[in-house]
Amino acid sequence: MEIPNILFQKKQRADLAARSGTEIAASEHAATHSTATAAQRRIFTGLSATSSTTATFTGTRSELEKITFFSTLLFTVMLSNIKVYVRCRARNEREVAENAGVVVSVPSREQIAVCSGAHQRTYAFDRVFGAESDQESIFETVAEPMLAQILAGYNCTVFAYGQTGTGKTHTMVGNLGADHSRLPTDAGIIPRAVHKLFELLRSVPDYSVKVSFIELYNENIRDLLGDESRPLKIFDEAGKKSVLVHGIHEVYIRTAAEGLRLAAQGSERRKVASTRCNDLSSRSHAVFSITVHMRTQDSHKMGGEEFVKVGKLNLVDLGGSENISRSGATNQRAKEAGMINQSLLTLGRVINALVANSPHIPYRESKLTRLLQDSLGGRTCTSIIATLSPAKTSLEETLSTLEYAHTAKSIRNRPQVNEVVNKKTLISEYMDEIERLTRDLNAARTQNGVYLDEASYEQLCRESESRRIRVEELEARVGGQQDRFERARERIDALETQLEHEQAAKLELEAQRRRAEGRLAQAVAETRQLQDTLRAYRKTSADATALADQLHAHQGHRGRLERALDANQLRWQETRGHVTAFAQQLDGSLAGAAAATSGELGALWDAIRGDLAAVAAEMARLNSSSVGQLRARCVESRDEFGTRVGVLDGGVQRLLGAVERDVAAAFGLFLERLAADRELVTCLREELRQRDDQIVREQSELRKYVEETLAQRRLVLDQESAELVRLVRQTVEQQAGRQKAELAGVEEHVTGVLEALEQMHRDRPDVLAQVDSRLADDETCVAAQSGTLRQRLDGWHVAEWEKTLARFRDEFVAWDDVRLEQVDDVSRKLCENLGRLEACVGELETKFGSTVALRVRGLHELQARCSGVLRDLNAELEQSLAGCAGLEDESKMQETQISEAIARCGQLSSAVAAVNDDLATRLEKLEEALGGDKTPLKRSWNDDKENVLPARKERVLGVKDGNARSVM
Numbered sequence: 018m019e020i021p022n023i024l025f026q027k028k029q030r031a032d033l034a035a036r037s038g039t040e041i042a043a044s045e046h047a048a049t050h051s052t053a054t055a056a057q058r059r060i061f062t063g064l065s066a067t068s069s070t071t072a073t074f075t076g077t078r079s080e081l082e083k084i085t086f087f088s089t090l091l092f093t094v095m096l097s098n099i100k101v102y103v104r105c106r107a108r109n110e111r112e113v114a115e116n117a118g119v120v121v122s123v124p125s126r127e128q129i130a131v132c133s134g135a136h137q138r139t140y141a142f143d144r145v146f147g148a149e150s151d152q153e154s155i156f157e158t159v160a161e162p163m164l165a166q167i168l169a170g171y172n173c174t175v176f177a178y179g180q181t182g183t184g185k186t187h188t189m190v191g192n193l194g195a196d197h198s199r200l201p202t203d204a205g206i207i208p209r210a211v212h213k214l215f216e217l218l219r220s221v222p223d224y225s226v227k228v229s230f231i232e233l234y235n236e237n238i239r240d241l242l243g244d245e246s247r248p249l250k251i252f253d254e255a256g257k258k259s260v261l262v263h264g265i266h267e268v269y270i271r272t273a274a275e276g277l278r279l280a281a282q283g284s285e286r287r288k289v290a291s292t293r294c295n296d297l298s299s300r301s302h303a304v305f306s307i308t309v310h311m312r313t314q315d316s317h318k319m320g321g322e323e324f325v326k327v328g329k330l331n332l333v334d335l336g337g338s339e340n341i342s343r344s345g346a347t348n349q350r351a352k353e354a355g356m357i358n359q360s361l362l363t364l365g366r367v368i369n370a371l372v373a374n375s376p377h378i379p380y381r382e383s384k385l386t387r388l389l390q391d392s393l394g395g396r397t398c399t400s401i402i403a404t405l406s407p408a409k410t411s412l413e414e415t416l417s418t419l420e421y422a423h424t425a426k427s428i429r430n431r432p433q434v435n436e437v438v439n440k441k442t443l444i445s446e447y448m449d450e451i452e453r454l455t456r457d458l459n460a461a462r463t464q465n466g467v468y469l470d471e472a473s474y475e476q477l478c479r480e481s482e483s484r485r486i487r488v489e490e491l492e493a494r495v496g497g498q499q500d501r502f503e504r505a506r507e508r509i510d511a512l513e514t515q516l517e518h519e520q521a522a523k524l525e526l527e528a529q530r531r532r533a534e535g536r537l538a539q540a541v542a543e544t545r546q547l548q549d550t551l552r553a554y555r556k557t558s559a560d561a562t563a564l565a566d567q568l569h570a571h572q573g574h575r576g577r578l579e580r581a582l583d584a585n586q587l588r589w590q591e592t593r594g595h596v597t598a599f600a601q602q603l604d605g606s607l608a609g610a611a612a613a614t615s616g617e618l619g620a621l622w623d624a625i626r627g628d629l630a631a632v633a634a635e636m637a638r639l640n641s642s643s644v645g646q647l648r649a650r651c652v653e654s655r656d657e658f659g660t661r662v663g664v665l666d667g668g669v670q671r672l673l674g675a676v677e678r679d680v681a682a683a684f685g686l687f688l689e690r691l692a693a694d695r696e697l698v699t700c701l702r703e704e705l706r707q708r709d710d711q712i713v714r715e716q717s718e719l720r721k722y723v724e725e726t727l728a729q730r731r732l733v734l735d736q737e738s739a740e741l742v743r744l745v746r747q748t749v750e751q752q753a754g755r756q757k758a759e760l761a762g763v764e765e766h767v768t769g770v771l772e773a774l775e776q777m778h779r780d781r782p783d784v785l786a787q788v789d790s791r792l793a794d795d796e797t798c799v800a801a802q803s804g805t806l807r808q809r810l811d812g813w814h815v816a817e818w819e820k821t822l823a824r825f826r827d828e829f830v831a832w833d834d835v836r837l838e839q840v841d842d843v844s845r846k847l848c849e850n851l852g853r854l855e856a857c858v859g860e861l862e863t864k865f866g867s868t869v870a871l872r873v874r875g876l877h878e879l880q881a882r883c884s885g886v887l888r889d890l891n892a893e894l895e896q897s898l899a900g901c902a903g904l905e906d907e908s909k910m911q912e913t914q915i916s917e918a919i920a921r922c923g924q925l926s927s928a929v930a931a932v933n934d935d936l937a938t939r940l941e942k943l944e945e946a947l948g949g950d951k952t953p954l955k956r957s958w959n960d961d962k963e964n965v966l967p968a969r970k971e972r973v974l975g976v977k978d979g980n981a982r983s984v985m
């Protein structure tokens with residue numbers, strides 16, 4: 018690592034007090050002091066609430082103020098989504114040559130639309146750059162705001178993602194130009210960032226800038242600024258979530274030109290490698306990092322102490338995301354593409370896991386994601402530029418890139434300002450490091466084998482010893498843990514045993530519960546059976562009611578039939594009246610016609626007679642002179658008369674013919690009507706017969722059903738009552754058995770107690786006798802002793818003897834008192850024991866007596882309840898039987914009603930037959946009586962045929978328009 022020769026160089030100190038605005042001072046304070054209080058940090062959080070990274074700064078403030086302002090705004094961005102930009106280039110030469118169609122359009126600054134066949138998909142991003150966008154506008158939108166964040170002490174990352182040849186390198190690196198002190202027009206983000214950074218740093222008093230440039234190829238990290246041949250290793254930074262690239266060559270730069278020179282050098286190396294390895298650039302990822310250290314000072318709060326804050330910008334040019342199969346890659350190239358796609362796939366998985374808030378983020382699955390770990394879901398401000406081709410030939414990759422970028426939009430980072438380090442501490446750390454390295458260097462120069470100086474070696478030994486002790490401590494802790502584990506295991510075993518007992522108890526309880534449930538289920542089933550029986554009863558009665566309703570309906574129908582027959586009869590009477598009237602009318606007409614004809618004939622004869630008289634008179638007057646003329650006139654008159662008679666005869670003949678035709682037609686119609694009526698009557702008869710059969714069938718079914726139901730009910734009731742009686746008997750017997758057993762137990766106990774008492778009573782005289790015998794023994798002993806004493810005292814002085822005797826007597830009295838007290842004591846204790854025993858017996862009597870009485874009462878109550886239940890059941894049974902009897906009566910009544918109805922039907926049938934016969938007779942009579950004008954009869958018959966008959970037929974048979982309809 019190069020030693021920064023410009024680190025903390027003593028530039029002329031900017032006049033910090035000149036900074037305007039208390040918030041700027043406050044922001045610097047909070048941003049520069051690691052010891053800043055939580056309250057101070059909260060102040061900045063509050064400030065950020067109204068801030069925005071896109072806020073523009075106008076006015077005449079110095080660059081420093083501008084930086085500080087941005088840093089104030091950006092410092093407290095606590096949770097921000099990754100910003101995603103899209104850049105779509107114009108068609109390249111190849112695509113133009115192929116005449117590839119354009120499928121991408123940019124409808125607005127935040128939207129991009131892709132036409133895939135007939136469909137168009139639109140995606141929204143933070144900003145979309147079309148083909149017309151230049152490098153500068155992209156830098157200003159994407160990277161420039163990040164520089165302000167870096168100066169505020171944040172880490173920022175911009176990475177370009179997209180298909181090969183869509184302009185990732187163009188966007189990130191672009192043209193670096195030959196003269197590195199000036200920016201070419203098509204310079205990319207890296208050179209522009211370096212230039213802009215140095216512009217901004219002009220107003221920072223002390224700072225240092227270092228850059229690194231690495232390449233990730235086939236999961237190997239290569240240093241593009243250092244020794245390329247030595248692959249670099251990644252380590253997790255102790256105590257942090259970020260990673261360290263061990264041995265990376267970081268070059269301190271003083272000017273932008275130096276930065277550009279290094280960028281160009283790295284890019285050149287990458288290009289050379291690319292040429293060597295056949296288009297490597299599209300198969301490797303490159304990371305250009307700029308790290309800025311800035312000295313800050315708080316003259317107000319920290320006594321002028323100096324601190325160093327750090328900001329870092331990572332500019333990543335990812336490898337191409339093209340499809341392997343489509344690129345036609347094989348062998349080495351396929352492996353490379355696989356690696357590229359592997360790391361990009363892992364990047365995709367990391368993005369998806371972050372978006373889904375997954376507990377595990379697979380950062381460690383590729384070096385790329387390890388390097389970008391802090392930039393994805395970490396403390397870094399991150400932007401992604403997705404690059405696209407507009408050509409139709411790249412449609413699939415374009416859609417894939419857009420989906421990828423769209424998902425990444427949802428990742429949320431928590432940008433945090435880097436830890437601010439006290440300058441002195443930092444310098445001393447650096448000095449220690451330099452010293453250590455120098456020592457190692459010297460040791461390496463002077464010694465063979467181990468390239469360490471003694472202090473380092475001792476340090477190493479100390480560390481090793483410390484580690485050994487640590488290992489021992491850990492082993493001891495493991496031993497302790499194992500003991501605890503054993504104890505825990507024993508406890509678990511004990512608990513398991515207890516658990517087994519409890520489970521057995523639980524199983525027993527379960528079995529009891531199941532038995533109880535079984536009993537309950539049996540009771541429920543019995544109740545259900547009873548309910549079923551009740552339901553069957555209800556159904557029977559409902560069926561009976563329905564049958565009664567049906568019978569009523571039959572009766573109603575019968576009534577309708579009767580009414581129809583009555584109406585028919587009436588109609589026949591009417592018809593007969595019509596026929597009679599017609600006959601009379603016909604008679605009158607014929608009589609009138611005969612009278613008219615005879616009148617005409619009379620008039621004719623009169624006219625003839627007048628003519629003959631006139632002829633005779635004429636003859637007389639002419640005296641037979643003109644007999645010939647007269648004869649001629651006579652012949653003429655005779656012919657004329659004959660003609661007139663012929664005409665008259667023809668009229669009469671025509672009249673008679675018409676009357677005959679009319680009568681024949683009327684008669685035909687009448688016969689038709691008669692046939693129809695006969696058919697109707699036949700139908701009615703058939704229907705009556707069917708209904709009668711149905712009624713008989715239903716009646717027999719009903720009787721059978723009622724009988725079966727009754728039989729079943731009787732059977733069920735018999736079974737139930739038998740079961741109930743059995744159950745009650747069993748319960749009573751069980752109860753009685755239990756009570757008996759209990760009573761026997763109580764009796765036994767009481768007997769035992771009484772026996773013990775009696776034994777004590779019996780033993781009492783013995784005990785007293787024993788006491789008495791002991792007293793007697795004592796007295797005997799005393800007497801013997803006194804005899805012995807008397808004998809001994811014979812030789813003694815009487816006075817002494819008497820004294821001794823008196824003393825002895827006193828002693829004896831005292832001893833006797835003690836003995837008596839002892840006897841009293843024993844006797845008192847015996848009495849007490851006796852009293853206690855009697856009390857105990859009394860207690861037992863009270864207790865068990867009440868229990869027994871309770872049990873007996875319970876038994877009586879149970880018996881009473883059972884009797885009540887039996888009574889209720891008997892009553893219910895009787896009620897049910899009464900109900901059955903009622904049903905039987907009802908069914909008998911219905912039978913009677915049905916028989917009556919059948920009888921009425923028979924009567925009706927005979928009445929109909931009679932009416933039929935009557936009609937036939939009348940018809941015959943009518944046939945005989947028919948003659949004269951028959952037109953009224955025909956009209957009446959036609960009216961009947963068209964109106965009355967169909968209505969009547971419909972009423973009677975339920976037939977309309979030829980469609981059969983059930984009357985039931």
Ligand SMILES: Nc1ncnc2c1ncn2[C@@H]1O[C@H](COP(=O)(O)OP(=O)(O)OP(=O)(O)O)[C@@H](O)[C@H]1O
Binds near residue numbers: 106183184185300
């Ligand atoms: N927006 C653009 N304007 C002008 N030229 C562009 C643009 N984008 C890309 N190009 C040109 O297209 C070619 C390929 O671009 P570039 O090498 O940047 O693609 P890439 O995505 O980095 O490809 P790879 O993944 O293979 O590295 C270059 O010649 C570049 O100059």
